[in-house]
Amino acid sequence: MLDELDLRIFTLHPQRDAALGEVHARPFMRLVSPFTVVHFALLAQGEVAASDRRRFLEFCRQNNLPVPELSAKHHEIGIGPIVLRWEQHSEFATFTLIWSTATSPTAHQFDPAGGTVQSLMRALRQDGQLLVAIKLEAERDAFPTKRAEQMFDKNSLAMVRIRGGAAVVASDFRVDDKGFTKIRICDLGLTPHDLGALVQRLVEIETYRPLALLGLSAALELSPTVDRIDKRLVEVLEEMQGAEGLKLNSHLLAELTALASSFERSATGSLFRFGASRAYNELVQSRLSIIEGNEVTGYPTWSSFLARRMAPAMRTCATVEDRQATLSIKLARAADLLRTRVDVEIERQNRDLLRAINDRTKQQLRLQCTVEGLSVAAIGYYVVSLFSYLAKGAHDVGLRVEPSYLTAVFVPIAVGVIWLVSYNIRKRHLKHEDVPSGAGD
Structure with a gap:
């Protein structure tokens, strides 16, 4: 009954398959010693990474090999006796070549026979910058220490038994004359799955270390x-x-x-x-x-x-x-x-600028008041003069008025009226300036 359940009634999350499948990405290989591994890691991001990916896809097509999906970050193909694993990471891509050396036990595992690996690397030419180059060999040997001392520099040789004691791993972490770092696994009875997991983790250590x-x-x-x-x-x-x-x-x-x-x-x-x-x-x-x-x-x-x-x-x-x-x-x-x-x-x-402006405004106001006082006197003198002419004219035509007396009486009246008019005009202007600009809208 449970087999009849159908998830199509739900709206699936667009990233569901990718999230669930991530734990199965880059699976461990099942390996049996003796074998040799050559591993490269090339730094590539952006357009360079895209270009290198296109070159790998083209290599697969030209050689009639399975082509990875567009979204794939891992691909494994067999080329004759060699297994080629390609992986793309966020800032680098790796190529791992694995082949068995069981058929040629006398061959030195660090020298691939027939130049097949070299021709493969030429065909897989990439624009990314090479950072990691590893040669790894795995073999069964009852004397792991003796063989490691022959292969590596004893001054920097590091060795360790893996958990369970079924293998001994050795390396001096030095770069040889060909530019490779060498690692040796002495297999003392690992299962194929455990040996594949060990190889992948060793390769990851030596890849992530320089990074x-x-x-x-x-x-x-x-x-x-x-x-x-x-x-x-x-x-x-x-x-x-x-x-x-x-x-x-x-x-x-x-x-x-x-x-x-x-x-x-x-x-x-x-x-x-x-x-x-x-x-x-x-x-x-x-x-x-x-x-x-x-x-x-x-x-x-x-x-x-x-x-x-x-x-x-x-x-x-x-x-x-x-x-x-x-x-x-x-x-x-x-x-x-x-x-x-x-x-x-x-x-x-x-x-300071506002204070100076304020002082200047006060000075202008004082000057304006002075000018207004002088203006009242000048206008009053002019008006009184005109009135004096009128009084003299009236006296000349026979009216019984005294021009000097009338002029003297008119002086304070004229000055007072002129001052009052000037004061009202100034008051009206100040009142208009105090009204907010939007009050009349």
Whole structure:
């Protein structure tokens, strides 16, 4: 009855298949020793990654091989005796070639016979930058230590028994004259599934390790810039303590803004790198914790060997990242403080300017009052003169008036009337100026 249930009655989430299928992505291979693995990791993002993917698809088509789906991130194909695994990650792609050496036990496993691998790599030519190149061999050997000492540099040889003790893993983590890092697995009785899982985790460790250490280069390149900006910030803060005046504060603010812009430009590109290094290092530590068991007497384990250099490198990345965050906050605070001082200086200048305008307006008002007083006297003199002519004219035509007496009496009346008219006009103008501009709308 349960087999008859149908999920088509529901609206399925568009990412449901991808989310459920993620746990089955990049499955472990079933391997039987002896065999050899050659693994490459190439950094490629954006258009370069898309171009490399198209080249791989074209390679499959030209050789009549199964072509991966457009959304696939993992593909496995067989080319004669070689199994080719292709994987695409967020910032790199990997090619893993695996072939058995059981038919030629006398052949050196690090030298693929017939040049097939070399011809494959030419056919799979990619634009991405090669970062990782690994040669891994797995074989059954009752004396893992002796064989490892013959293959690797004893000064940097690291060996460890995996959990359960069914295999011993060895490497010196050095790059040989061909540019490869070599790893050896001594199979002491692993099942095909466990051996395939071990190979994939070892390859992942040696792939993620250099990817994690890319952050160290970024940290070393960025450290002088952080030191220079931090030192200049201290100098600017010291100059700011004794800085007075808008011009000097504005100059310091402009310089501080330029420092912040330069710092953010250099820091932005490193944020991704530091975050990626932290994530890759966590993956390395996770894979090591899964595979490592007991140590091999006389040799460091992989964890202890890698920790000697990876741990300081990761601490350096973390330190530079923390300094970046702290310096960014300090720059923002200093800029805010300087901007406040500049605003205060501008407000002080505006206050002085308004005070000067106010004083000038008062002076103009006094001058206007003086001019108005003189104007009343001048107009009064003119009106009295006209009235004097009228009084004299009236006396000349025979009216019994005394021009001098009438003129003297008219003077205060004329001046008073003229002053009152001038006062009313000025009062009316002031009243119109006091009314808000929108009151009459």
